[in-house]
Amino acid sequence: MSMNAENSTSDFTRDGSFHPVAERAQEGLQTILQAANRQKKSIGISVAVCFALGIGYLALAVPRYTATASLLIDAKQVGMTATSAFEGALAFDTGAVDSQVLVLMSDKLAGAVVDRLQLTTNLGFVNPPRSVFGATFSWVSNQVDGALRWLGIADPTPRYEDLPPELQKLVVVEQLKYYLKVTRNARTYVLTIEYTDADRMLARTIASTYASSYLEEQLESKFDATRRASLWLDDRIREVKAKANAADQAVQAFRARNNLTEASGRLISEQNLTDANTQLAVAKNDLASAQAKYERLKQIVDAKEYTAAVVDSLTNPNIAQLRSKYLLSAKQNADITAKLGPQHLQAQNARQEMLQYEHLIFEEIVRLLQSYQSDVQIAADRVANFERSIERMRTANLADSDAMAKLRALEQEATTYNTLYAGYLQKAQDMLQQQSFPITDARIITEAAIPLLPSSPKKLLVLLGSLFLGGLVGGGVAALREFRERGFRTSTQVREELGLDFIAYVPELPKDTFKLHPEAHAEGKGSRSARVVRPANPGLEVVLDDPLSRYAESMRALKIATDFRFGVKRPLVLGFVSMFPNEGKSTAAKNYASLIAAQGERVLLVDGDLRNPQLTRDLTPQATLGFVDLLQSKEKALSDVVHIEERSKLVFLPGATHKRIAASSDALGSQAMIDLVQKAATAFDLIIIDLPPIGAVIDAVAASRFIDGYYLVVEWGKTPRSAVRDMLIA
Incomplete structure (x- = not known):
């Protein structure tokens, strides 16, 4: 149950000034946890059912065993045995390794395994054991197929024994592939082969056979590829050899027809022309040198520069000898002239000798000039001869140019065929070596062993999955129930749906607390005139009785909320209302009044439910007068009607004691009621009125003229939110 405080207004609207003291419920996760706590029974049942189903599945399921073998794709060996550089590079390609996974899962390899193990006749493989669930499903499927065949909708399904051998093998291959799993370990060259079967020995045999069959298939594929390539190369070698021979013969015949003789890969005429050009260049250099010497010596002779001529002609022995004598006479002339003077006879003789030597040197230079002129003429003739010879050779070579071009084309064709023929021969030799070198590009690194433990069903996983599934189902059921929930569960709902301040959760009291006290009946019957409050339960x-209980604590929270809202205002008139009967309103009003009275305040509790005065029947069954009598008769005083609770000093004013009053709203809203409350306010600090449910009658609205605040009591999860909201809005 939850309770709310409200101001004294006819439409129960909130004034925004009241703030609850109790802590607000946390949002988010706390809301979910609260909903789970409310629906824990549904969740628990779902988890228990799913867990029981999981245990039943483990008990009835057929255990299966998985055998594992591992293969290593050896990239180095692939490079050694590759028939081309492209094949060797492909071995390191990730796509090439992944392709081997598809090879292992191919129908061809599965068919080889079936043939080696003769699985088509293995009844344990063809008809494996089934679990209860599998057998049940198979039976249902057969019954459905039979019904469809009877109706003529489906064709009859042939039995395995009636199928031809080819179809039997196809069925077994598909079944074999269904339980086969081939994976690549991360980015390595290791491939893992896993096979699952109810027979652990058969699972191990099939996994091992798959690994060995894969290796044999690799060898066979390499041998077949090499053999087919060798046959193709043999045909190409014979063809290319014939073309190469024909090209060589064409070259020789063309050379013989055109008289094209070669030496060191060149024609003789080409070599002669090259040599002549070289000799011509040398001859031209000699002519230029001879002409330079002749021109220089002629200039000396013409200018009669003997000294220069002598200097320039030191290579001539005669001139060198004359020059030595000339220099000796010149030295004597210089010495005598220096000692005896230029007119001395010996000086004159020396100068005469010098003149003679100069004359002799000149004559020798003239003879040398004639010799240079002769050398120039000889060099010129030699150059002319070479030029004429080269012109004749060039004219002859021009005639052979077309023949040479055709010869070069024929030679290039012959060279191409010879190179191709040599390459084919080398490739054929390599393939012959590979045929005698049986190395595969894979090897077994882990042999398949007999599995000791079943791989399925995984007990822990099944149990955890069943618990998880139970939690999901339970959560879904709980969410559905919460979604369909129409009552109030949280304080947030109260605030959001009603716009009221939430005060406290009031715990539900045990049913035995409402059992009547036997002594209460006895005392009520024996002392009808005693004006003492004696609770019936x-x-x-x-x-x-239990001031430390949660119920008492919620009443104290209610008192604190009242003090926080109204402060020290006294007297104070409060009304307790609910939406429907039997929601705990009267019990809350009585306990709250007793709590305040026990703390020393003057409290008057009024049973304002005139149509169903249940509080009067439970507290004062012996009462003969109520506040209705006070309203109808001015002669009676308040003290003549009230009853006192001895333990708390609570003063209780009964309601209608004789019969129900039809116009109860008129009585509560009358001026007499207002006067009664005002009169009671002079003697009491707090007046608490237990009003009828607002969903049945409008008495609470009629009493709003003199009530300072209301407390609305709703039953947790039972009171419809829409009904309360509509009533407050109306």
Whole structure:
């Protein structure tokens, strides 16, 4: 149950000034946890059912065993045995390794395994054991097929024994592939082969056979590829050899027809022309040198520069000898002239000798000039001869140019065929070596062993999955129930749906607390005139009997909220209302009044439910007068009608004691009621009125003229939110 405080207004609207003291419920996760706590029974049942189903599945399922073998794709060996550089590079390609996974899962390899193990006749493989669930499903499927065949909708399904051998093998291959799993370990060259079967020995045999069959298939594929390539190369070698021979013969015949003789890969005429050009260049250099010497010596002779001529002609022995004598006479002339003077006879003789030597040197230079002129003429003739010879050779070579071009084309064709023929011969030799070198590009690194433990069903996984599934189902059921929930569960719902301030959760009291006290009946019957409050059941005095209970604590929270809202205002008139009967309103009003009275305040509790005065029947069954009598008769005083609770000093004013009053709203809203409350306010600090449910009658609205605040009590999860909201809005 939850309770709310409200101001004294006819439409129960909130004034925004009241703030609850109790802590607000946390949002988000706390809301989910609260909903789970409310629906824990549904969740628990779902988890238990799913867990039981999981245990049943483990008990009835057929255990299966998985055997594992591992293969290593050896990239180095692939490079050694590759028939081309492209094949060797492909071995390191990730796509090439992944392709081997598809090879292992191919129908061809599965067919080889079936043939080696003769699985088509293995009844344990063809008809494996089934679990109860599998057998049941198979039976249902057969019954459905039979019904469809009977109706003529489906064709009859042939039995395995009636199929031809080819179809039997196809069925077994598909079944074999269904339980086969081939994976690549991360980015390595290791491939893992896993096979699952109910027979652990058969699982191990099939996994091992798959690994060995894969290796044999690799060898066979390499041998077949090499053999087909060798046959193709043999045909190409014979063809290319014939073309190469024909090209060589064409070259020789063309050379013989055109008289094209070669030496060191060149024609003789080409070599002669090259040599002549070289000799011509040398001859031209000699002519230029001879002409330079002749021109220089002629200039000396013409200018009669003997000294220069002598200097320039030191290579001539005669001139060198004359020059030595000339220099000796010149030295003597210089010495005598220096000692005896230029007119001395010996000086004159020396100068005469010098003149003679100069004359002799000149004559020798003239003879040398004639010799240079002769050398120039000879060099010129030699150059002319070479030029004429080269012109004749060039004219002859021009005639052979077309023949040479055709010869070069024929030679190039012959060279191409010879190179191709040599390459084919080398490739054929390599393939012959590979045929005698049986190395595969894979090897077994882990042999398949007999599995000791079943791979399925995984007990822990099944149990955890069943618990998880139970949690999901339970959560879904709980969410559905919460979604369909129409009552109030949280304080947030109260605030959001009603716009009221939430005060406290009031715990539900045990049913035995509402059992009547036997002594209460006895005392009520024996002392009808005693004006003492005697609760008919313990539920009406919980705060007095168990002040540390949660119920008493919620009443204290209610008192703190009242003090926080109204402060020290006294007297104070409060009304307790609910939406429907039996929601705990009267019990809460009585316990709250007893709590306040026990703390020393003057409290008057009024049973304002004139149509169903249940509080009067439970507290004062012996009462003969109520506040209705006070309203109808001015002669009676308040003190003549009230009853006192001895333990808390609570003063209780009964309601209608004789019969129900039809116009109860008129009585509560009358001026007499207002006067009664005002009169009681002079003697009491707090007046608490237990009003009828607002969903049945409008008495609470009629009493709003003199009530300072209301407390609305709703039953947790039971009171419809829409009904309360519509009533407050109306």
